[in-house]
Amino acid sequence: MEEKAIQDRWHEIGSYCWGCGRSNEQGLRLKSFWQGDEVVATFQPAEYHMAFPGVLNGGIIATLIDCHSLNTANAASCQAEGREYDADPLSGFVTGSIFIKYLKPTPTEEPVFLRARVKEMKERKITVTCSLYSGETECATGEVIAIRIGQSKLLG
């Protein structure tokens, strides 16, 4: 597994995300790492990230899958194009759509583990599949379609 998280390699403008930005002190600060051709992450939920007592909220799961998959897409595009992660302008893939299927209740007590991989890469569209596990149990699985946009559009 690579030592440096993908999120710690982006340009500062990409470091404020509530789900995974290193500079967002109130955020989840997810850290994703290349491991071969997969991207993996571990996250310890807070107890208050619940849907019901002891069960992880579906919106937190969606946030983790979204951020993890988008980092996978952006990092994979940098690698494919030989760009540095922190090159300016940013590569500029954002989430076009997300689909998540919730398979099992996910405990908040234990860390969750994410695995993502690129399913298809086109110039303007990257499809990433991602699953979230608690221990050995696959609790949710999803697909994120990342869309390339220009840097100017990143800020609305």
Add this chain to the structure above:
Amino acid sequence: MEEKAIQDRWHEIGSYCWGCGRSNEQGLRLKSFWQGDEVVATFQPAEYHMAFPGVLNGGIIATLIDCHSLNTANAASCQAEGREYDADPLSGFVTGSIFIKYLKPTPTEEPVFLRARVKEMKERKITVTCSLYSGETECATGEVIAIRIGQSKLLG
């Protein structure tokens, strides 16, 4: 618009959700209201709920759509079956899957507005469509499939 939020009418066990539970002090505390055959909600994001500065995070959007839609499904099932919202056992619909298409960047400065309605209701499965707006602009649209489960399964 009904005066009392759907989330304020559930049994205590359903009041701790990070996205919409009235008893979760660290949560988003979304409040959803019937308005005719739609369910509506308004939410003011915090600045730190960003993806990029000034732009709302996709995971927060997913959380709002998930919670708003699931409240719609559970409330609609209570109405269809003539059950009180806080009857014990709970009606027990949980999110089976969620699909969201992100259409436009959503500003964090302004409140967002949610509109949901039941698309299809079956005994064990309710499909809800939901869109999120900033002002007049539809920024995201989604579909949530709610699945009925027994009360015992709600707590894992």
